[in-house]
Amino acid sequence: MLGPDTAWYLAVAAVLFGIGALGVLIRRNTLVVLLSLELMLNAGNLALIALSRHFHNGAGQIFALSVMAVAASEVCVGLGLVVALNRRRLSLDVDSLSELRG
Amino acid sequence: MNLAASAGNALVWIVWVVAAFSCLASGVAVISFGNPFYSALALIGNLASLAVMYLLLNAEFVAAAQVLVYAGAVVVMFLFVIAYVGPRRETPWSGGPSWQTIGAVAAAGALLVEIVVAVGMQASGSLSHETRVGATFGTPAWVGRVFLVDHLLAFEITSVVLLVAAVGGVILGSHTRRAL
Numbered sequence: 001m002l003g004p005d006t007a008w009y010l011a012v013a014a015v016l017f018g019i020g021a022l023g024v025l026i027r028r029n030t031l032v033v034l035l036s037l038e039l040m041l042n043a044g045n046l047a048l049i050a051l052s053r054h055f056h057n058g059a060g061q062i063f064a065l066s067v068m069a070v071a072a073s074e075v076c077v078g079l080g081l082v083v084a085l086n087r088r089r090l091s092l093d094v095d096s097l098s099e100l101r102g
Numbered sequence: 103m104n105l106a107a108s109a110g111n112a113l114v115w116i117v118w119v120v121a122a123f124s125c126l127a128s129g130v131a132v133i134s135f136g137n138p139f140y141s142a143l144a145l146i147g148n149l150a151s152l153a154v155m156y157l158l159l160n161a162e163f164v165a166a167a168q169v170l171v172y173a174g175a176v177v178v179m180f181l182f183v184i185a186y187v188g189p190r191r192e193t194p195w196s197g198g199p200s201w202q203t204i205g206a207v208a209a210a211g212a213l214l215v216e217i218v219v220a221v222g223m224q225a226s227g228s229l230s231h232e233t234r235v236g237a238t239f240g241t242p243a244w245v246g247r248v249f250l251v252d253h254l255l256a257f258e259i260t261s262v263v264l265l266v267a268a269v270g271g272v273i274l275g276s277h278t279r280r281a282l
Contacts, residue, residue, distance in 0.1 A: 002114045003111065003117075003118055004114075004118050008122075009155065009159065012125060014218050014221065015126055016125060016129050017217060018210050018211070018214035019130060019210075020133075021209070021214075022133060022207065023133030025205075025206030025207075025209055026206040027133060031142075031187070032132075035133075035141050035145055036133055038145060038176070039129050039148065042148070042149065042152055045152070046155060049164060053161070053235055056239070058239075058248040058252070059248075061163070061164050061240065062248060062253045064164055065167060065249070066260050068171050069260045072175065072176055073266070074267075075179060076267045076270070077270050079180070079183045080270065080274030080275045082187065083183060083186065083187075083274070084275065086186070
């Protein structure tokens with residue numbers, strides 16, 4: 001086998017997931033939170049594809065493609081929400097959007 | 103291992119190191135830029151370096167789909183919406199090290215440690231030896247056969263999810279609603 005082991009890919013995926021989680025937790029702008037969410041989804045995809053080759057099982061790549069479709073759906077709905085918020089002159093700060101708090 | 107094989111191995115390692123470094127660096131750039139426009143541009147670099155890693159992992163079709171779907175559609179949609187919303191400056195780190203930032207860093211670090219420990223304990227022995235992949239593994243023809251023969255239900259559910267999301271996006275963004 002050429003190149004690094006599967007463990008190296010999994011390490012990169014774990015660190016990328018941590019970076020994305022940090023972005024989701026510390027950023028206040030809704031758009032940047034969505035971008036950080038994309039980082040987390042891509043880290044999951046990298047782990048899926050690395051393990052798909054490791055176990056020579058095609059289900060991992062299929063699942064990664066499904067994750068891409070779900071990510072596209074999430075971006076569609078999330079950006080629709082951002083546009084609706086912007087039209088109503090509401091702030092895009094996630095801390096100020098607290099009307100649904102119980 | 104003969105000379106050609108070891109030279110190929112070194113080449114794959116070099117490409118992997120460059121891709122992994124640019125992947126993590128652009129990931130840090132996404133969450134640290136103050137302007138969301140630059141964050142979206144950094145995400146393109148992240149997606150491209152991930153596509154290089156997918157190619158190293160024999161996933162040609164997923165790499166092509168990554169570039170087309172993410173860099174071609176998702177990031178462009180992000181850039182359009184960022185341009186539509188207009189420049190809104192925010193402090194990237196929400197105004198200094200408050201208890202919220204410290205808690206967020208601690209939570210993200212705990213998540214990272216948990217992933218590493220879980221993967222390391224579960225798979226410490228089994229990740230070193232792996233099965234050899236065939237020449238067709240990851241090609242578009244192979245992905246199409248696996249997707250439409252073995253995983254047809256997942257394919258159909260994915261299409262329904264995309265349709266529902268498209269309808270939801272249109273309803274959320276439509277001008278005819280005058281509520282609130």
